[in-house]
Amino acid sequence: MKKKITVLLLAVVQLFLLSGCWNYVEIDEQINVSGMAFDVGREGKRLHLSVEIVTVGKGEKSQFESHVMEAEGDTVFEAVRQLMDVSSKKLYFGHCKLMVIGESLARSGIRELLDLPLRNHELRTTMNIVVARGCSGRDILLTKGLTTTIVSYRICDLLKTCEKFDGCAGRDKDYQIYDMLETQGLEITVPALERTQIDGEDVARLCGEGAFSGDRLVGWLTEKQAAQLSMLRGEYKTGLMTFESADSPFYHTSFEIYKAKTDTKLSRAPDGTVTAEVRVKLRVKIGEVQSKTDFLDRAQTEKTAYALEKNVEHDLNHIADLAQHSYRSDIIGIGKRLKETDPAAWKALGPDWKTNFSKVRFRIRAEVVIISSGVSSVAD
Amino acid sequence: MDSNNIKKPIRPDETGAMDYGGAVLTSSLEANVALIKRIFKNDGTVVERRVENRLRPKARCCIFFIDGMASNQIVDEYIVKPIIETAALGLSDDPAEELSRDVLAANDIRREACVAELVKGLIAGDTLVFAEGSGMGLIVSSKGFPTRAVSEPDSEKALRGPREGFTEAILVNLSLVRRKLHTPDLKMKFRSFGTRSDTRACIVYLESLTDPALLAELERRLDLIDIDGVLDSNYIAELIKDDKHSPFKTIGTTERPDVVAGRLLEGRIALLVDGTPMVLTLPYLFIENFQADDDYYLNFYFASMGRMLRILGFLLSVSIPAVYVAFTTFHREMIPTNLALSVMQAHQGIPFPTFLECFIMLIIFEIIRETGIRMPSNIGQALSIVGALVIGQAAVQAKLISAPMVIVVAITAITGLINPKVKGATILVRFLSLFAAAILGLFGFAFVMAALVIHLFSLESFGTVYMSQVSAVRPQEMKDNAVRAPWYFMKTRPVFERRDPVRKN
Structure with a gap:
């Protein structure tokens, strides 16, 4: 009996040591990132990252609030780490569904942005990718959500709805775009968003697609x-x-x-x-x-x-x-x-x-x- | 007193059984009376009544009975009155024979010389009759103690079907079973347990259907029982159970005679114990935890739906808290975004970690449930107010518990109550999986579930594999699992019945 218990205990202890990633985090001890935007870096860095975070407001009937945080970095990962300097809690990218790429950055190449979601376990490869037309990616994140407070999710819904009724291909996930990028004899197109005004407020609007040559934006297509x-x-x-x-x-x-x-x-x-x-x-x-x-x-x-x-x-x-x-x-x-x-x-x-x-x-x-x-x- | 040949003081031996010190009856009435009075000294309920025949005063008798155990009417009219008025007494030199043959108008009279048997009869409610000049006593059947009326058991209510339930009197219970199965093939073997309580029990089975090996195994295990008192059938169930450490029951209990009759017809054995309405049936399979008696009385579509809900209820009750904790603390990416956000919103400002929150709520629910059983029923309203208002609403408003957690615990609680037969095991497995999920996430939960399945498949009930019906693939074996097949389809008895498998053509 004693031997049995010893063997069992040994086996159970092994479980703790061998089970690898132990990622216990309370759901409210992290900040959910709903979307991110990349632009050309300003302070000598390659990239300027803006993320939209979802927080819960204070008070009895608290509502969701959306804020935009910004950081600079030479790689996406570095920029994400830079964000930690500002945020009080760990940023969580598991529910990040949107990546907006500013026009000027898109014209100089987007390949480097698509890489991290394919390597990192937290970022989803099913993230929607869009390019901003006539403005920076940050500007798109700063638009209003109209029906919801969270702009990124509104844009994702927008893409899904348009795919259903507009006949567009809907190949706008991170992994799909990367696949197309790696395919010889096929250039990518990525859905494009622009800013427009509704009731005096900035709102993002789907405006066709951006056509690429290699990983560089070369022109636009209307819807x-x-x-x-x-x-x-x-x-x-x-x-x-x-x-x-x-x-x-x-x-x-x-x-x-x-x-x-x-x-x-x-x-x-x-x-x-x-x-x-x-x-x-x-x-x-x-x-x-x-x-x-x-x-x-x-x-x-x-x-x-x-x-x-x-x-x-x-x-x-x-x-x-x-x-x-x-x-x-x-x-x-x-x-x-x-x-x-x-x-x-x-x-x-x-x-x-x-x-x-x-x-x-x-x-x-x-x-x-x-x-x-x-x-x-x-x-x- | 020496005439009774008493060599030792009359008292229980070290096992608890009475030791009469070798006492025997003599032909002296006074000596026999003195012996009985000595055995029952300091017992005020034993009534001694001396009777003389009106015609022959020398034919003296003495009767003993226990007040409250014997029927006054029987003692008065059929024992005392005939002895006083008869003319058939004192004619021969064997008064005991005369009394039993010509005088006493009772349906069951035994002539007995053994002191232990006489005492047993007296305690059971019979009347002892001693006559002058006879070395034997008569045990005259006169049992007449109050018993509870046959009524529907509260713990096993059925929508349709018979409304009767067992009582505490074993003879009444046996008659209830006998009334369902009118065949001499129905065997009832008496035996008794407990050196001090000397509780009667009865093994009931249908001889032509029951596997003799099963019966022999049951009797072998019963023979090994060494206990001084048996107050409920669970005493015996725990002593003869296969895996004594398992939280799962491998012996069934029921309060309903129709359930017992149904199981006897499947070739099982029932064990009735005096003093309790809970009857043991064996062997017992895992799937029986989810079978309700009115499954067989209701339309089979409806019954099957109920059965599936019960199985689902068990699975949910065991897994919901663990899965919730695992998802919200380990696998946040697996929750749909909107749900994740509202859980996050609800959990904002809650001081406890999710696991602790869940654990506290589950313990509180178990406390409420236990209180509901223990407390006097007339203060039940206080409990529901405290339970519903304070713990449900106020705790959420005070931001001590998050609202989704209340829902999780409520669903867990309700689904836990749907299967009262596996209640204990459900609670145990639920907490185990919750702990495992809190430490290792879904991996830990899967680990506990695997352990549960391994454990269940390793169990046996009296030689029958506990999960035998569950893993079946042939239609005739699956007929009574998740789906209760219509009666015209149920052609064979369950798998463990080997003697006469075909039920009907």
């Missing part, structure tokens, strides 16, 4: 362009598109896209130029009509569908042109597809893909099927 880019990439889910009506330019028609399918076929001419044949098949429902189109009339329906095809083709061509000539960045991912389908070609063209991409010939065709006129069956 509509971002949706069309994801259509070109073949990642479009559902969303809305509005164009001028087919029969009168004065009126507009909105189409709800139920299903989008993109087929890209690459072919290489003997002289080395790559041709991308993109076929976009859309199944749409008429969302709203301002003109007097009669959708019971097959001719008019087909006319509308044809007009929509032409519009989509025109817009997609514009995106391709933007990527090829303005940004000179393969945000569409043609290079990646080329590498997958024709490795030999990629071997030849890959090293100078930036130049070769701008020579790619796009042949974009859209096929639209109107599956419903959207009119409710009950009319009175």
Whole structure:
């Protein structure tokens, strides 16, 4: 019996010694960080870090309060450690859901910012990443939350909602962006936020995406362009598109896209130029009509569908042109597809893909099927 | 007095059993009367009544009975009156024979020469009759002591089904069982426990269904019992239990005759003990902790839902405090953000660590529960006011306890009460897992749960694996676990019944 107890005690004591990280912390003995923002450092350091922290106010019916703390550092980790000089309790990043990158920092490269969440156990790799357009990341954190006091969580909700209705790809998590960054022949786009005024208060607003070349920001896409880019990439889910009506330019028609399918076929001419044949098949429902189109009339329906095809083709061509000539960045991912389908070609063209991409010939065709006129069956 | 051959003083020996010092009856009435009076000296309830026959005054008798144990009516009308008025006494030279054959109008009369048996009969409420010239005494059945009426047991209420429960009188209890099973196959073996209390007990079983090995094992363990008094069946249960250190019961108890009958039909054995309504049944399986008697009387969908809720209740009751403490102090990233924030908000300004807060609240609840059992029922209102108001509301408002903790403890408490049969084990495991979670987080909790499962699977109840039904995979073995299968599906008896497995075709 004595021996038994001794053995048991030894085993239990081992548990304490071997179980590694012993991270007992009371939940109120730490400060929750809800989001962070990076800008170019001011005092000779590389980075300027701002974090939004959630605290509970004093008093009987205490509410959440959001504050912004700031620090400088050459690395993200150093900046986080610098924050401890100010905060009374340990900062906790387990519920940090947002990383905002200021425009000027984004233009000089973002790779270094994505690294820490992949190494540190506390920072989540599922953190949302956005770039600030026309302002610093800190400015975004300092906007108002409108429906909630915590700005970062509001922005995360915003991204989630827009992903559902705008047809954007929604690949904006830390690990996804890092993956894309490491993928050859595919450049990243990151959701962009700007400041706007509502009731005299600064509020963050989603304004499309930032297009990157490598890890540097090179230009912007509007929300509509971002949706069309994801259509070109073949990642479009559902969303809305509005164009001028087919029969009168004065009126507009909105189409709800139920299903989008993109087929890209690459072919290489003997002289080395790559041709991308993109076929976009859309199944749409008429969302709203301002003109007097009669959708019971097959001719008019087909006319509308044809007009929509032409519009989509025109817009997609514009995106391709933007990527090829303005940004000179393969945000569409043609290079990646080329590498997958024709490795030999990629071997030849890959090293100078930036130049070769701008020579790619796009042949974009859209096929639209109107599956419903959207009119409710009950009319009175 | 020497005529009774007493060699030693009459008193209990070192085991507690009475030692009559070799006393024997003689043919002298006076000597026998003196012997009984000597055995029961300083006992005011023993009544001595001398009776003479009206026709033959020489045929003298003396009767003894205990006031309150014997029925006055029986003693008056069927013992005293016939002796006085009979004409059939004093004709032969064996008055004891005459009395039992021709005079006494009682349904059960035994002629006995052994002093110990006579004393036993007298204590049990029978009347002793001694006649002049006879070396034997008569034990005349005249038991007539008050017993509690058969009523529904408070601790095992059923929504549907029989409303009767056992009482403290073993014969009444046996009749309740017998009324459910009208077969001579139902065997009732009496034996007694306790050298001083000499408590009667009865092993009840259906001979054709019960495994003889099981019965032999039970009797072997009962033979080993050495105790001077048995006041409740738990005395015996603890003495014959398989793993005496386990908090889990491996012997069932019930107050309901229908439950006993049901278990007898499954090939189990029941042990009734005089003086208590709690009847032991064995073997006992873990799943029986979650089986209620009216599971079998209600619609099987409804019964199965209740059964699953009870199992869920056990799991929740054991794990909720531990998981809450582990999540809020070790794995804060595993709580959804909004929940984490509101827990943080609620915990702001609470002076205790989460674990201590939880521990205090659980102990307070156990105190309230224990108080509820112990205190006189007419001051129950005071308890509910203190419990609900002071501990629930005021403690939260005074920022001593956080509001989520009150909810955690409340759910733990309610789910703990859903299974009264495993109450003790639930409380123990709950505290163990709470300690482990406070030290090692979810890892510690998992460690305790693993230990619990290992322990449960190592238990046996009289040769049957305690968890045998739980780990079953064949439909016929799973029929009475989480789901109570409809009666038309339950074709075989539980696994431990090997003699006659098929219940019906």
